[in-house]
Amino acid sequence: xxxxxxxxxxxxxxxxxxxxxxxxxxxxxxxxxxxxxxxxxxxxxxxxxxxxxxxxxxxxxxxxxxxxxxxxxxxxxxxxxxxxxxxxxxxxxxxxxxxxxxxxxxxxxxxxxxxxxxxxxxxxxxxxxxxxxxxxxxxxxxxxxxxxxxxxxxxxxxxxxxxxxxxxxxxxxxxxxxxxxxxxxxxxxxxxxxxxxxxxxxxxxxxxxxxxxxxxxxxxxxxxxxxxxxxxxxxxxxxxxxxxxxxxxxxxxxxxxxxxxxxxxxxxxxxxxxxxxxxxxxxxxxxxxxxxxxxxxxxxxxxxxxxxxxxxxxxxxxxxxxxxxxxxxxxxx
Ligand SMILES: CC(C)(COP(=O)(O)OP(=O)(O)OC[C@H]1O[C@@H](n2cnc3c(N)ncnc32)[C@H](O)[C@@H]1OP(=O)(O)O)[C@@H](O)C(=O)NCCC(=O)NCCS
Numbered sequence: 348x349x350x351x352x353x354x355x356x357x358x359x360x361x362x363x364x365x366x367x368x369x370x371x372x373x374x375x376x377x378x379x380x381x382x383x384x385x386x387x388x389x390x391x392x393x394x395x396x397x398x399x400x401x402x403x404x405x406x407x408x409x410x411x412x413x414x415x416x417x418x419x420x421x422x423x424x425x426x427x428x429x430x431x432x433x434x435x436x437x438x439x440x441x442x443x444x445x446x447x448x449x450x451x452x453x454x455x456x457x458x459x460x461x462x463x464x465x466x467x468x469x470x471x472x473x474x475x476x477x478x479x480x481x482x483x484x485x486x487x488x489x490x491x492x493x494x495x496x497x498x499x500x501x502x503x504x505x506x507x508x509x510x511x512x513x514x515x516x517x518x519x520x521x522x523x524x525x526x527x528x529x530x531x532x533x534x535x536x537x538x539x540x541x542x543x544x545x546x547x548x549x550x551x552x553x554x555x556x557x558x559x560x561x562x563x564x565x566x567x568x569x570x571x572x573x574x575x576x577x578x579x580x581x582x583x584x585x586x587x588x589x590x591x592x593x594x595x596x597x598x599x600x601x602x603x604x605x606x607x608x609x610x611x612x613x614x615x616x617x618x619x620x621x622x623x624x625x626x627x628x629x630x631x632x633x634x635x636x637x638x639x640x641x642x643x644x645x646x647x648x649x650x651x652x653x654x655x656x657x658x659x660x661x662x663x664x665x666x667x668x669x670x671x672x673x674x675x676x677x678x679x680x
Contacts, residue, residue: 353479354528355680356420356486356520358652359413360645361406362513362635363395369508376504383508388611392511392636394496403432404445406514406641407492411450413648414488418518422450425518426484428458429475431467431491431640433669434498434547435460446490463537464545465607465668467491467640468515472664472676473533475519482521490516491640498547500567509610511636515644527659532594533676534586544574545669575671579613582673583665584620590663590677598623601677602660603650607667608632608642617665629655639668656680 368391369380383389395401407430415422430443443458463470468491475487495510522529547568549560556566583606591597604623606614611632618628629650638645643664650656658680665675 348481350480351482352522352526352529353476353519354522354526354530355517355678357414357416357418357518358644358648359410359417359516360514360648361409362645363393363401363406364399365394365396366391367394372508376502376507378504378508386612387509388632389508389636390633393513395494395512401494401512402436403442403492403494403514404436404449406494406512407442407446407490407516408449410492410514410516411446411488411490414516414518418486418520420486420518422452423454424486425452425454425456425488427456427475427478427487429461429471429487429489430459431461431463431471431489433462433464433467433493433495433639442492463640463668463672464670465609465637465639465642466666466670466672466674467668468644469533469664469666469674469676470535470672472519472530473535473674476530476533479519479521485521487519488516489519490514491642491644493639493641495637495639498568503567505572506568506570509637511638513635513638513641513645515641515646515648517644517647528679530676530678532590533674534589535672535674536582536586537670537672538578539670541574541578541671542669544571545671576610576613578671578673579609579667580616580620582667582671583607583617583675586673586675587621587663587665590675594677596661596677600661601627601663603627603629603656603662604665605629605643605646605650605662606665608635608646609637609667651680
């Protein structure tokens with residue numbers, strides 16, 4: 348069977364207007380700018396507004412319009428929408444269908460939400476690649492969009508300083524003959540033995556948000572930061588090493604490394620384990636904090652827009668999140 352190649356044809360991003368600095372956070376919880384910067388590298392984050400339609404489908408609409416324009420296609424050229432989101436607009440209809448309407452897509456293309464937490468966009472990239480490689484679709488819109496501010500417990504200093512809202516989108520397209528851009532390889536894993544280390548147990552069918560949940564103030568996420576930290580560094584570095592090895596490459600062949608933007612210390616430790624020079628690592632966590640599955644596509648868009656990432660260059664993505672999921676992708680941009 349002939350396999351087609353998949354390329355990233357266009358990128359886009361959106362972050363809410365409202366900036367919340369560490370100093371502002373320290374007025375409401377027992378923390379400080381110094382602690383947050385030293386432990387995480389984060390200086391500020393964006394917080395979405397429902398009135399400004401900065402919920403997932405609204406943010407994704409803004410990011411997707413830029414990606415579609417940059418790909419040089421029309422909205423009705425999209426064959427499938429994949430929407431990675433941890434907390435969607437609503438339980439149903441899915442956010443991908445809401446996005447189809449917001450973009451004015453009238454071709455009735457498929458629309459699917461994916462939830463692999465912060466790794467969701469990398470999972471979506473692998474799914475989309477397979478659907479394009481096998482010739483089923485030609486243009487897939489893949490968004491990673493998160494409104495973490497809605498599940499952030501703003502009175503828990505252990506977690507609330509870490510997250511922010513935002514969206515990143517790409518159009519994945521069947522590459523033409525002779526095109527140097529293509530997705531080369533990817534790895535997806537999940538270690539469910541550690542699933543309780545990053546969890547939002549209420550709000551689903553097993554424990555709907557009713558009065559008992561509110562009485563216990565149990566409607567928020569909770570996290571064992573050190574378990575997540577160690578697992579993140581271990582899985583991201585080993586997945587990247589495996590991808591490089593099985594594609595007969597070394598880190599010297601990689602032009603840019605875009606890890607999930609969760610925490611500067613995780614990014615730096617992973618980079619060191621991979622022996623990746625600092626100047627090849629794309630970092631914007633200081634400005635947006637951890638925007639979950641939006642972080643890699645948004646950072647990609649920034650680096651493409653400012654001219655760092657160029658066509659034909661080799662790029663490595665690595666992500667981790669609740670599950671504990673993890674994944675990595677190697678590609679020629
Ligand atoms: C959360 C994280 C920054 C905490 O850093 P750490 O060095 O592990 O810190 P610890 O958990 O050991 O906490 C050290 C102390 O700081 C305190 N602390 C926690 N958050 C704080 C904050 N925002 N401000 C001030 N102090 C804080 C703790 O209460 C603890 O105090 P104690 O020693 O009196 O109990 C770190 O574990 C981490 O980044 N983990 C990964 C998180 C992540 O990326 N999650 C998203 C996954 S997609």
